[in-house]
Amino acid sequence: MTSLARVDHAYGSHIIFEGASIDFPDRGVVALRGPNGCGKTTLLKLLGGVISSSSKEVERWRQDFRAVYLDADFLTLDYLTVEEQLSMVRPLTNPPNFPKGEGCLLAGHMMPAKVGALSLGQRQRLVLSVALTLKNVDVLLLDEPLNGLDQHAALIARKSILSAGKSRLVLVATHEDERWTDYELVIRSRDALELSPTGV
Ligand SMILES: Nc1ncnc2c1ncn2[C@@H]1O[C@H](COP(=O)(O)OP(=O)(O)OP(=O)(O)O)[C@@H](O)[C@H]1O
Secondary structure, eight states: OOOEEEEEEEEETTTEEEEEEEOOOOOOEHHHHHTTTTSSHHHHHHHHTOOOOOOOOHHHHHHHEEEEEOTTTTOOOSSSSSHHHHHGGGGGBOOSSOOOOSSSOGGGGGGTTTTHHHHHHHHHHHHHHHHBBBOOSSEEEEEEETTEEEEEEEEHHHHHHHHHSSEEEEEEEEESSOOOOOEEEEEETEEEEEEEEOOO
């Protein structure tokens, strides 16, 4: 278990976190939950260094763990085809790099399409395919990764995320009702985040 002793963040006078302490398991998938506007995306972006933190603890944590924040725009270049995009990032990923077909996030027919022409769900599938096989990453920070996925793709995505969580920590901001992750981290207030195992 790793802990972050103090997280603070405000947008101007709007305080999002103030002296919040957070426990993380060393690996596994953690659903980050809480109502709209409580700070889920903000927390993921602070941990991923997308927004800078005034909190020394967060900066220290970032030096100890290689963390990557991902949303639907992660590493996507709209003018490339999916195939070109995947070739570009292949050296950054572990084999088997990008399996395609039944039971996989990528479908063969997506390969020649321009990234910019993908639907939200197809784009999420591309982003997840890359994200979940990235080399040398300790913590994956996924912002609503199942957003836009149909039921079948969502099942595949959950399975793939759980499998990635066997060797690293994966934090998933989500509003899904169903419990499918290893843990839940609930943002109760600006200074109270609660980690618990889901038991599933
Ligand atoms: N760049 C910004 N500038 C000012 N305020 C911001 C900024 N980004 C977010 N906020 C505000 O901070 C609060 C937390 O936003 P955040 O996006 O982290 O919430 P969230 O829990 O992810 O919400 P949701 O469930 O709706 O996705 C919100 O009130 C939001 O309006």
